Amino acid sequence: METQRLVADRAIPLLQTLVRNACVNTGADDSGEETRSIEAVRDFLSPYGIESSILYERPDRANLVARIPGRDHFHPTLAYMGHVDVVPADASQWSRDPFGGEVVDGEVWGRGTLDMLGMVATSAAAFTVIAESEPPPGDVLLIVVSDEEAGGTFGARFLTEQHSDLVKCDYMVTEVGGMHLSEGRVPGLTFTVGEKGICWARMKFRGTSGHGSMPYRADNALVKASKAAEALAAYQARPALTPIIREMSEAFMTDRFSRLLARLPATFDLALSRLYRRNPGRAKFLHTAARTSISPNVLETRGKVNIVPGSAALEVDIRLLPGQGVEHAQRMLREAIGDSNEEVEIEFFEFYPSNVSDLETPLKRATERILADILPNTRIVPMFIGGVTDGRYWRQRGTVVYGFAANTPELTMDRFSAMIHGTDERVPVSCLERNFDYLTRLPYELGSEASGQSGELASARVHAE
Numbered sequence: 001m002e003t004q005r006l007v008a009d010r011a012i013p014l015l016q017t018l019v020r021n022a023c024v025n026t027g028a029d030d031s032g033e034e035t036r037s038i039e040a041v042r043d044f045l046s047p048y049g050i051e052s053s054i055l056y057e058r059p060d061r062a063n064l065v066a067r068i069p070g071r072d073h074f075h076p077t078l079a080y081m082g083h084v085d086v087v088p089a090d091a092s093q094w095s096r097d098p099f100g101g102e103v104v105d106g107e108v109w110g111r112g113t114l115d116m117l118g119m120v121a122t123s124a125a126a127f128t129v130i131a132e133s134e135p136p137p138g139d140v141l142l143i144v145v146s147d148e149e150a151g152g153t154f155g156a157r158f159l160t161e162q163h164s165d166l167v168k169c170d171y172m173v174t175e176v177g178g179m180h181l182s183e184g185r186v187p188g189l190t191f192t193v194g195e196k197g198i199c200w201a202r203m204k205f206r207g208t209s210g211h212g213s214m215p216y217r218a219d220n221a222l223v224k225a226s227k228a229a230e231a232l233a234a235y236q237a238r239p240a241l242t243p244i245i246r247e248m249s250e251a252f253m254t255d256r257f258s259r260l261l262a263r264l265p266a267t268f269d270l271a272l273s274r275l276y277r278r279n280p281g282r283a284k285f286l287h288t289a290a291r292t293s294i295s296p297n298v299l300e301t302r303g304k305v306n307i308v309p310g311s312a313a314l315e316v317d318i319r320l321l322p323g324q325g326v327e328h329a330q331r332m333l334r335e336a337i338g339d340s341n342e343e344v345e346i347e348f349f350e351f352y353p354s355n356v357s358d359l360e361t362p363l364k365r366a367t368e369r370i371l372a373d374i375l376p377n378t379r380i381v382p383m384f385i386g387g388v389t390d391g392r393y394w395r396q397r398g399t400v401v402y403g404f405a406a407n408t409p410e411l412t413m414d415r416f417s418a419m420i421h422g423t424d425e426r427v428p429v430s431c432l433e434r435n436f437d438y439l440t441r442l443p444y445e446l447g448s449e450a451s452g453q454s455g456e457l458a459s460a461r462v463h464a465e
């Protein structure tokens with residue numbers, strides 16, 4: 001079959017190169033060295049007559065943009081976007097070399113095969129096939145970036161800020177999506193439409209220094225901070241059951257009674273704990289999607305074992321829902337730790353708002369049309385996720401961004417979430433093949449779904465719900 005041959009000849013060899021390049025992003029500015037993989041993608045595209053622009057702030061951390069011109073400029077622009085950096089892997093925990101790129105029993109092994117080198121290689125392979133075919137209705141972009149795993153400073157943020165005209169698009173397909181939910185009434189594939197906001201706070205507690213040998217009635221800042229940490233961990237914001245969360249619950253819950261309980265805010269948490277007993281991974285996804293979350297993660301004092309600390313700092317990871325800002329986080333922190341702690345000082349050192357794309361768009365309809373053909377009886381399950389991806393930089397600028405891949409049922413949500421950033425990460429070749437089919441057809445299906453609408457009308461706005 002044609003797909004099998006094209007994936008074997010084009011996507012898999014490129015994927016193996018990307019894995020073996022081991023662009024490990026530790027968060028240090030000079031880690032990653034993604035330029036090696038960016039050049040590999042450029043060299044992969046050029047025999048097909050595709051020219052790439054290589055753009056960078058640091059020469060060792062480059063990014064690539066390539067464009068296939070569409071038939072006319074009235075049609076919307078579609079982009080495939082992915083990152084080539086990966087998180088570290090501890091080889092001693094793996095059954096195979098994490099940077100070997102071996103193909104074993106129909107799976108390609110290696111760090112990044114799911115997150116998200118497999119998607120990059122498949123998008124690039126699909127891109128060459130589109131370039132060889134009749135011109136698509138609108139422009140198609142391939143955007144390959146560095147530095148996603150540390151927030152996108154040298155990659156997506158740099159591109160959207162410094163080269164916004166070059167990477168401007170109406171629609172985008174990227175990570176994280178395409179996880180199979182097999183236990184619902186109809187099998188579903190996750191389709192990420194939005195992400196929570198990031199808000200990182202440092203809470204400073206004051207006490208009175210004293211001698212560690214005489215703790216009687218000591219004003220110990222560390223004890224205050226740890227009491228606050230416990231209160232923050234116990235705090236549960238009320239669930240916000242938006243239409244997306246309701247659809248997620250319907251698909252995630254494994255029995256009818258739980259589905260019923262999940263419909264009401266008052267019984268939602270009961271449904272969650274029932275789900276947790278059977279499927280803790282899904283419960284974690286749903287818990288964070290449905291509410292503002294608070295996690296106290298770093299506790300610091302500067303001192304010595306024989307001194308009662310006079311100050312302590314607690315760093316807290318808060319993930320916000322659409323429309324919530326820093327003031328909301330501030331109120332919530334105060335409420336969680338109680339009024340007695342008014343001497344605590346709160347500063348925020350990172351903030352990025354939650355962002356959500358419209359769910360009813362030509363891109364979603366085009367995706368459903370193709371799925372009906374290549375993965376029959378599979379429906380789309382909209383997802384709102386707790387983590388952040390590079391997609392946020394485009395969503396903030398008005399692009400409709402979905403995290404999706406047309407994976408086969410081999411890649412269940414449980415397998416997927418256990419392997420990304422985990423051990424023995426690998427991608428089934430069948431997933432690469434179905435996703436290749438999806439990505440080669442999408443520009444044409446999107447064109448017919450969006451025809452009659454101008455690019456501007458078709459591009460949906462960012463909205464808070």
Ligand SMILES: [Zn+2]
Binds near residue numbers: 083115116148
């Ligand atoms: Zn990723």
